[in-house]
Amino acid sequence: MKFTYDDIVWASEASNPQVPRRKAWIVGIFESRPGPYFDQFPPGPVYTVEFEDGSSTEIHEADLTPWSL
Numbered sequence: 001m002k003f004t005y006d007d008i009v010w011a012s013e014a015s016n017p018q019v020p021r022r023k024a025w026i027v028g029i030f031e032s033r034p035g036p037y038f039d040q041f042p043p044g045p046v047y048t049v050e051f052e053d054g055s056s057t058e059i060h061e062a063d064l065t066p067w068s069l
Contacts, residue, residue, distance in 0.1 A: 001029065001045045001061070008067035011049050011059050023067055024049035027056065 003009060003026050011024040028048030030038065038046060041060045049064070050056040 001031065003029075003045075003047060003061070003064060003066075005029065009049065009064045010067055011051070011057075012063050012065075021065075022051050024051050024059075024064075028058075030058070 005026055007026045009024055009026060010021045012021040026047050027050045030046045030048075033039070038058075041058070042062070045061045046058050047061065047064060048056055048058050
């Protein structure tokens with residue numbers, strides 16, 4: 001896995017390129033697929049990220065990059 005809890009990342013959604021990258025924190029990690037919801041993601045880790053406004057979503061590892069100034 002590229003990231004761990006509390007890492008700060010840039011999150012972008014490959015499925016919606018019109019959505020700009022946003023700063024987010026890793027708050028959950030799914031290495032295995034606990035249910036059919038995760039079938040929408042390609043193979044590999046899926047992370048729950050929380051944005052600065054308090055909203056959150058699941059994003060595949062490929063759509064995350066390390067945050068830097």
